[in-house]
Amino acid sequence: MKRRDSIKAIIVGTVASSVLVDACTSAEEKTKPAEQPASGGIDRMKEEAEYEKKLEAETFFTTHEMATITVLADIIIPKDEVSGSASEAGVPAFIEFIVKDMPQHQTPMRGGLKWLDLECFERYQKAFKDCNSKQQLEMVDAIAYPEKAMPEMKQGVAFFNLMRNLTATGFYTSEIGVKDVGYVGNRPNQWVGVPDDVLKQYNLAYTEKELKECI
Amino acid sequence: MGDFQVKVHPKEYDVIIVGSGAGGGMATYMLSKAGLKVGLLEAGPMYNPQLNVTQLKNPWESKRRGASTKFRPFGDFDGCYWGWSVDGEPYTKTEGTDWMWWRARMLGGRTNHWGRISLRFGPKDFKRKSIDGLGDDWPIGYEDIKPYYDAIDKLIGIFGTNEGLENDPDGFFLPPPKPRLHELMIKKGAAVTGVNVIPSRLSILTKKIESTTERGVCFYCAQCGRNCSMAKADFSSTNVLIYPALKTGNVDVICNAMAREVMTDKEGRATGVSFINKEENREYQVKGKVVILAASACESARLLLNSKSLRHPNGLANSSNVVGKYLHDSTGAGMGGILPQLLGRKKYNEDGVGGAHIYSPWWLDNKKLDFPRGYHIEYWGGMGQPAYGFGWDIQTYNGKYAVAGKKKEAGGYGASLKEDYRYFYGAGVGMDGRGEMIATESNYCEIDPHVVDKYGIPVLKFNVKFSDYEIKQAKHMKETFREIMHNMGAVITWGNDDDEKNMYGLNKPGQIIHEAGTVRMGNNPKTSALNKFNQAHDCKNLFVVDGGAFVSQADKNITWTILALSMRASEYIVDQLKKNNL
Numbered sequence: 001m002k003r004r005d006s007i008k009a010i011i012v013g014t015v016a017s018s019v020l021v022d023a024c025t026s027a028e029e030k031t032k033p034a035e036q037p038a039s040g041g042i043d044r045m046k047e048e049a050e051y052e053k054k055l056e057a058e059t060f061f062t063t064h065e066m067a068t069i070t071v072l073a074d075i076i077i078p079k080d081e082v083s084g085s086a087s088e089a090g091v092p093a094f095i096e097f098i099v100k101d102m103p104q105h106q107t108p109m110r111g112g113l114k115w116l117d118l119e120c121f122e123r124y125q126k127a128f129k130d131c132n133s134k135q136q137l138e139m140v141d142a143i144a145y146p147e148k149a150m151p152e153m154k155q156g157v158a159f160f161n162l163m164r165n166l167t168a169t170g171f172y173t174s175e176i177g178v179k180d181v182g183y184v185g186n187r188p189n190q191w192v193g194v195p196d197d198v199l200k201q202y203n204l205a206y207t208e209k210e211l212k213e214c215i
Numbered sequence: 216m217g218d219f220q221v222k223v224h225p226k227e228y229d230v231i232i233v234g235s236g237a238g239g240g241m242a243t244y245m246l247s248k249a250g251l252k253v254g255l256l257e258a259g260p261m262y263n264p265q266l267n268v269t270q271l272k273n274p275w276e277s278k279r280r281g282a283s284t285k286f287r288p289f290g291d292f293d294g295c296y297w298g299w300s301v302d303g304e305p306y307t308k309t310e311g312t313d314w315m316w317w318r319a320r321m322l323g324g325r326t327n328h329w330g331r332i333s334l335r336f337g338p339k340d341f342k343r344k345s346i347d348g349l350g351d352d353w354p355i356g357y358e359d360i361k362p363y364y365d366a367i368d369k370l371i372g373i374f375g376t377n378e379g380l381e382n383d384p385d386g387f388f389l390p391p392p393k394p395r396l397h398e399l400m401i402k403k404g405a406a407v408t409g410v411n412v413i414p415s416r417l418s419i420l421t422k423k424i425e426s427t428t429e430r431g432v433c434f435y436c437a438q439c440g441r442n443c444s445m446a447k448a449d450f451s452s453t454n455v456l457i458y459p460a461l462k463t464g465n466v467d468v469i470c471n472a473m474a475r476e477v478m479t480d481k482e483g484r485a486t487g488v489s490f491i492n493k494e495e496n497r498e499y500q501v502k503g504k505v506v507i508l509a510a511s512a513c514e515s516a517r518l519l520l521n522s523k524s525l526r527h528p529n530g531l532a533n534s535s536n537v538v539g540k541y542l543h544d545s546t547g548a549g550m551g552g553i554l555p556q557l558l559g560r561k562k563y564n565e566d567g568v569g570g571a572h573i574y575s576p577w578w579l580d581n582k583k584l585d586f587p588r589g590y591h592i593e594y595w596g597g598m599g600q601p602a603y604g605f606g607w608d609i610q611t612y613n614g615k616y617a618v619a620g621k622k623k624e625a626g627g628y629g630a631s632l633k634e635d636y637r638y639f640y641g642a643g644v645g646m647d648g649r650g651e652m653i654a655t656e657s658n659y660c661e662i663d664p665h666v667v668d669k670y671g672i673p674v675l676k677f678n679v680k681f682s683d684y685e686i687k688q689a690k691h692m693k694e695t696f697r698e699i700m701h702n703m704g705a706v707i708t709w710g711n712d713d714d715e716k717n718m719y720g721l722n723k724p725g726q727i728i729h730e731a732g733t734v735r736m737g738n739n740p741k742t743s744a745l746n747k748f749n750q751a752h753d754c755k756n757l758f759v760v761d762g763g764a765f766v767s768q769a770d771k772n773i774t775w776t777i778l779a780l781s782m783r784a785s786e787y788i789v790d791q792l793k794k795n796n797l
Contacts, residue, residue, distance in 0.1 A: 045262075051284075078629055083633075098280075101282070101284070147625050168605065172605045173281070181636060183599075183601055187271070187564075191393070198563070213391065214414070215392055215421045
């Protein structure tokens with residue numbers, strides 16, 4: 001069988017049919033699943049589902065804070081020739097959820113946003129989100145480079161590091177971001193080893209033993 | 216307490232099994248196939264991998280993008296319910312003890328998410344005291360367990376290669392997957408240091424096996440940790456043992472059942488198990504001719520110690536006073552970094568199987584070393600599925616390398632930063648040692664006289680400390696890893712600044728999740744709780760078939776040996792029942 005055919009056989013044959021066959025067995029008819037996932041969702045046990053419902057009902061950031069987060073996120077991850085921006089990838093909503101899920105981020109985020117507004121007010125007499133984009137970038141430049149930032153900017157640097165982390169993590173785990181970074185797995189396939197051109201590029205080769213023993 | 220009453224489960228079973236992980240799953244499978252009526256108690260819900268699915272989900276399908284919670288400490292897609300903490304079920308520790316206790320609460324237990332590393336113990340692993348004077352020899356040898364390892368290889372399926380290594384025995388292996396790119400680099404780097412690198416031995420089907428038509432083959436999504444709902448191509452107790460056993464019609468799963476005590480009669484024989492139904496918050500008793508504990512090493516010890524009676528005043532099967540003692544885990548230490556040659560690498564699907572395609576079995580002679588026993592090395596790296604934590608703290612490294620020929624200021628933002636994330640993705644590499652901790656009497660769990668869980672069941676208190684043996688082993692791991700990383704040209708980014716002050720980065724005891732030794736077997740009833748067939752010396756119709764029965768645990772992940780011993784004990788039970796001996 002050719003490689004492509006064997007992949008197809010895996011997907012159509014084994015994978016699909018084993019699920020279908022087992023869905024009809026009597027043993028499974030008489031047992032109830034732990035918790036039926038909502039359609040399209042992932043498996044949740046009872047305690048998890050309750051916890052997530054509780055989180056969803058809460059709101060952490062104010063409208064002003066969310067607007068600031070959105071501006072910052074799009075400065076950190078703007079649209080470029082490869083992919084869209086952080087806000088296009090839903091990063092602000094992810095940040096709202098994750099600070100509820102991980103309360104350790106709440107004070108650094110809330111306090112950091114406040115620090116940023118106060119700093120901008122001192123510099124430009126405006127909150128960060130209301131500054132023009134030249135002023136916003138000037139402010140960001142002062143806190144985005146930890147090694148050259150002025151000592152009095154250190155709290156801002158710490159906040160921006162966290163904001164960068166949350167933005168990047170939110171972005172690169174979104175559909176847009178996964179595509180951007182070039183992750184092409186998470187799908188049925190047949191692993192046949194490192195592509196030949198890549199082996200050549202690194203001057204590597206499989207041994208006779210590996211070629212003989214491995215699938 | 217007006218309506219307080221204990222209900223008696225209507226059915227009486229041939230066998231009551233407590234716990235549905237590797238040991239309990241295998242016993243359920245073997246005994247139900249032999250025609251015995253089995254009542255299987257599980258403290259968690261009726262998980263069904265065919266319906267409770269996280270496999271092949273994308274990171275954005277998790278609101279927290281795969282980050283961990285207390286419900287799923289290994290991440291939001293992980294196949295194990297609960298872990299380092301369970302609501303309402305505390306445990307305590309003596310001062311100076313930092314034991315971490317993983318507890319799964321679901322049908323199939325932690326086998327739903329484990330690493331599938333399936334290593335046979337070797338001949339030396341059963342006779343360590345005879346070799347180095349430490350710990351104890353097992354009452355069995357490799358020749359006793361070999362037929363069961365062979366049977367499990369064929370029944371469950373495992374890939375690997377026969378290498379003819381003395382203490383890492385050959386088996387019946389399916390073909391392993393070819394190494395990934397970073398794994399080829401590791402292989403070269405390790406060879407310089409004299410570290411042997413061979414194909415992994417994982418219980419994942421790379422081809423169909425003859426024992427079943429119900430399971431498919433691996434389709435290389437690297438998500439064994441989520442349990443293989445789609446193809447049942449990896450070993451979990453649920454997919455491979457329990458659901459097939461249910462088809463015999465001989466098994467009733469009694470889920471959400473937290474065992475309280477093993478009940479005994481006046482003669483001291485086990486008569487069944489009392490438990491609380493967590494959903495109903497109601498007390499039950501279920502009767503059986505034979506009782507098998509497989510609740511995990513520590514939970515089984517807890518259950519025995521809580522099962523006091525006139526005939527067993529010290530807890531059941533504990534006239535030796537060893538129950539709870541000799542608790543040990545694997546040692547662990549790790550190191551990670553970046554392979555500069557992989558920066559800006561070509562992107563392709565290198566998911567492969569869940570876990571490394573290669574590993575290093577222990578390769579040295581302890582006579583020339585300052586610590587006993589050994590460790591194996593597990594490797595990682597490459598282009599994994601992005602999850603929460605992706606790109607974290609890039610400001611600590613993106614100023615150190617030229618990206619597309621240009622060195623930049625650390626940190627940053629904008630299109631230039633996006634270029635960096637793409638550039639660094641897939642360049643990570645690292646390794647972890649998993650070694651043998653010496654089982655000693657002074658490391659133990661016991662019943663805390665002051666604390667109960669929310670069901671009123673007295674909880675465990677842990678007293679476990681590492682000795683010099685383990686610390687020196689971790690030091691050796693670090694030295695080895697540093698050399699391999701150096702040989703590969705990797706830049707170490709973590710795990711390189713450990714020293715005697717932090718025990719060379721040794722993981723906490725319990726953290727590797729290989730708890731064992733608490734109900735150990737032996738020929739002498741004064742120094743062991745079980746005989747060589749996992750049968751209690753003090754109570755012949757009581758068996759323990761989890762990691763509790765282990766005398767020592769080698770530097771080999773313990774699941775394959777739990778399965779082999781449980782299969783062997785099950786055969787013995789069938790035989791003894793036939794002879795009317797139980």
